[in-house]
Ligand SMILES: [Zn+2]
């Protein structure tokens with residue numbers, strides 16, 4: 001299947017319906033052909049309010065979850081939503097074909113994901129618009145260390161830049177000179 005741009009919620013719901021009912025034909029590592037749709041496996045689509053993960057696949061409850069906040073930021077943004085849906089559906093198919101060993105993004109998932117037209121990569125494209133966290137921490141020396149990198153040192157609820165501390169003292173330790181600046185984003 002080719003990727004498609006999704007521009008609004010109505011389009012997403014339509015695509016979702018189409019793609020959940022699409023019959024996939026994939027081969028496992030023994031060369032056997034497996035044919036099914038994700039709807040046939042019992043999965044349905046639900047929104048999540050998650051701000052960090054674009055989509056997820058819950059095998060136990062048979063749910064394909066998409067983050068409403070991230071989806072809304074990416075309407076019309078190339079075919080990112082489409083490929084995220086395919087990514088999650090490929091988890092469902094891989095789990096059906098291989099069972100628990102197809103968890104995560106190993107070779108079993110990868111092979112199925114590629115057969116479903118995706119690239120077998122686990123990460124989202126760099127230009128997917130993400131939801132900003134409520135707070136951003138940044139280094140006062142603008143060294144580029146981000147709060148998402150594990151470079152901060154904590155003392156209670158205050159953080160200082162671990163990268164700059166290493167540069168100056170050779171040790172990764174709390175240093176009030178490099179106290180991270182907190183910005184509230186919303
Ligand atoms: Zn995944």
Ligand SMILES: [Zn+2]
Pocket residue numbers: 139140141142143144145161162163164165178
């Ligand atoms: Zn720094």
